[in-house]
Amino acid sequence: MEPVAGKTHLRWVVLALVATSLAVFAVKVFVLGFPLLPHAQSETWDVEARVSFLARGRPVKARLHILPGSDRYAVIDESFVSRGYGINTASPGGNRQVTWAIRGAQGRQALYYRATVRPAPGNAVHSQPAGPMPQKPEFAGIEAAAARSLIDDARARSADPDTFVSALVQQVTAVPADQRVRVLLGRNPQPGKDLMLAARLLTFAGVPARVAHGVRLTDLERSAPLVDWLQFLHKGRWHYVSSQTGVEQTPRDFLPWWYGDRPFVQVSGANRVETSVAVARGRETALGGATEQGLRLMPKLFGFSLFTLPIETQAVYHVLLLVPVGAFILVLMRNVVGFKTFGTFMPVLIALAFRQTELLWGIVLFSAIVALGLTVRFYLERLKLLLVPRLAAVLIVVVLLMAALSVLSHRLGLPQGLSVALFPMVILTMTIERMSIVWEERGAFEALQEGSGSLAVAALAYLVINQAWLQHLVFVFPELLLLLLAAVLLLGRYTGYRLLELRRFRALARDESR
Amino acid sequence: MRGAWRRLAEAGVLGINRRNADFTLMYNRRDCIALVDDKLVTKALAQARGIAVPELYGAVEIEHDVRRLPRMLAGRNEFVVKPARGSGGDGILVVAGRFRDMYRRVSGALMDQSDLNHHVSNILSGMYSLGGFPDKALIEYRVEFDPVFEAISYQGVPDVRIIVFLGVPVMAMVRLPCRLSDGRANLHQGAIGTGVDMATGRTLTAVWRTEVVAEHPDTGNPVTGVAIPHWPRMLETAAGCFEMTGLGYQGVDLVLDRTRGPMMLEINARPGLNIQIANRAGLLNRLRQVQAVVPELHTVEQRVAFARERFAVRPSGILR
DSSP states (O other): OOOOOOHHHHHHHHHHHHHHHHHHHHIIIIISOOOSSOOTTOOOEEEEEEEEEEEESSOEEEEEEEOOOOSSEEEEEEEEEOTTOEEEEEOGGGOEEEEEEESOOEEEEEEEEEEEEEESOSSOSBOOSSOOOOOOOOOOTHHHHHHHHHHHHHHHTOSSHHHHHHHHHHHHHOSSOOHHHHHHHOSSOOTTHHHHHHHHHHHHTTOOEEEEEEEEOOTTBTTOOOEEEEEEEETTEEEEEOTTTOOBOOOTTEEEEEESSSOSEEEESEEEEEEEEEEEEOOOHHHHHHHHHHHHHOHHHHTTOGGGSOHHHHHHHHHHTHHHHHHHHHHIIIIIIOOOOSSSSHHHHHHHHHHHHOHHHHHHHHHHHHHHHHHHHHHHHHHTOOHHHHHHHHHHHHHHHHHHHHHHHHHTTOGGGGGGGGSOHHHHHHHHHHHHHHHHHHOHHHHHHHHHHHHHHHHHHHHHHTOHHHHHHHHHOGGGHHHHHHHHHHHTTOOSOOHHHHHHTHHHHHHHHO | OHHHHHHHHHTTOOOHHHIIIIIIHHHOOHHHHHHHHSHHHHHHHHHHTTOOOOOEEEEEOSGGGGGGHHHHTTTOSSEEEEETTBOTTTTOEEEEEEETTEEEETTSOEEOHHHHHHHHHHHHTTSSBGGGOOOOEEEEOOOOBOGGGGGGOOSSOOEEEEEEETTEEEEEEEEEOOGGGTTOOOGGGTOEEEEEOTTTOBEEEEEETTEEESBOTTTOOBOTTOBOTTHHHHHHHHHHHHHHHOOSEEEEEEEEETTTEEEEEEEESSOOSTHHHHHTSOSHHHHHHHHHHGGGOOSHHHHHHHHHHHTOOOTTSOOO
């Protein structure tokens, strides 16, 4: 007999886990006032810009545009994280800028700017709805001629400022580019340059215009791309223009960051500059207050809280902390209910992918890829390939299928198909391989049964981990995962029947009752 | 549902969770499991102890040796190819004869040398092994089964599975291949399972999928009441496997060869639970009885005698 730690031992471990978990949880809820439910109007956003570069021991100066606030978003809090740097903020030309400076730094440096913004102005720290006015540009020589010709064309095809702006924007952004536009853009136009040119031309023609750079406020953009919008001044208000259509449009979720032709970041005295911006839905103020109080009262404990992490990393943990929940559901479905699944944790990973695709689409896409992959796999069987090359071949086909499905669904105007790329393709490949073996050895029925079992478990796991309150609970109270750990340990010694066994052995139960 | 649960518990039905937690995890040491996970090792062990096994014609261990197959098989018209670490009967290929330069499977399907080589390559690459680890392929004697089973099996080789707990045979079942199972003897592949009276070795009611059947679905002959020849010897062979492997809870698979008598095919460290359906009896009560008396049983003979006495079917046909 193998030495087995007694049941009492397991009970003590479980008890200790439960006690620890509930104790931390209780302190956070009752003493520090962490909220149990995700706030309905959690309408603040945490924005973080990170500048990193390689310093060479010489004086370094780094300039970064910072949030000015706008008529639709108020900056309610901001902070700079930089060790040993002098910090200075200024508003040159209507934009806000921070300047970090240091006499000598060595190695890779990372500077952070963090801000919290709230829609609609209120008690704003900085509110600067107007922003900088564009300077009247000057064109010379052939450029002046091209500019005038473009403006005249646009004017001829328009009736009022609105239509004039859209005509001009269309001319400038047209593909392939107009001869005159090419003259004005120069030899190697950088992306976004055409929008700046449109702004200059409009200003030149007497309609003040500028480019607004900013980010979209969407959930958990781990690296939010910078987005550009064209703005023009009409009757004292700045109007947004879509760069694609040239038509006036109010951008949703757009947070303007700075205006004009200046770059986002300028660093002197260092090289290999990298910039990234992250956006996350802010924890509601109740939570913020609780975290601050926690830091004050128990700095040891809360110095290690997830909220102290950079936002990018927090976004990762929003997802990672759901994995244990999915694993727990998997244990329940396999050991207590008795479902059969392909691969132990495959359904959990599929469930995570479903978060991006939505359930119905996820199931459709998953089934489509597996079905097509199986077809290819059955064909490959006839070529008699060795295992690893065959797996690689299926993997390549799976990736191609994913790409093809994305393109096809995009063509058909079904944006959900684009998210197929988020499926874990290696897991898909292994699923296809396993399924084809079961198909051959045990028949189609068992293969389909096991396949649909996996899908059912994945769907269930998705439905559970997609609950907003659950996501809130595990992120704000990660100690609750210790409860899951305790439950999983207990289930590890669960010796009762699996629910499906009641059906499997029902003939035996009937015997007894006779 | 509660009623079903209670009735199963009263019938002493062993569930998969309890089998794992209270029996295989408790009584089967990992190093012992390694002995039966590789059929090549099991075979060598059995031969060392004088337990009859199907003769090994050869083994292919590396891809490079696949090309030697024709030489290895020269002069052999009938043989079985199986993965050393296969489970549940997956990957087993039975060749029943030759036609020109082709091999004929029991199903009548023909395959050429490259088909066979590919199958062996698949085995080597771990396609049928648990966890996909690289594997070996065994080529061995094809059992000519005893005429007793001729009337009640279709194509494949019927085998006898005996669950042995701490050296005591506790339950047995005959697995009869049929058309649906493609000649294979695993219940989940569609074979018929028939319970066996431990005292006499006579077959009891049979289960096919989830139904109780009295005749073989392909041959129409009765499957109940068939006496298995050499029954006491089979029980002794199975009981002796406890000393051989050291596994407290194991399933011993035996076949009856026409001329060579009972042979041990393989041993399973996590035997399935369908045997309870075939015997229409729960395992748990029997296992508990063994736990209670095992210190008093010292020899193989004592253990077999205990099993035949205690797990006999009463004349009325109701099982304990």
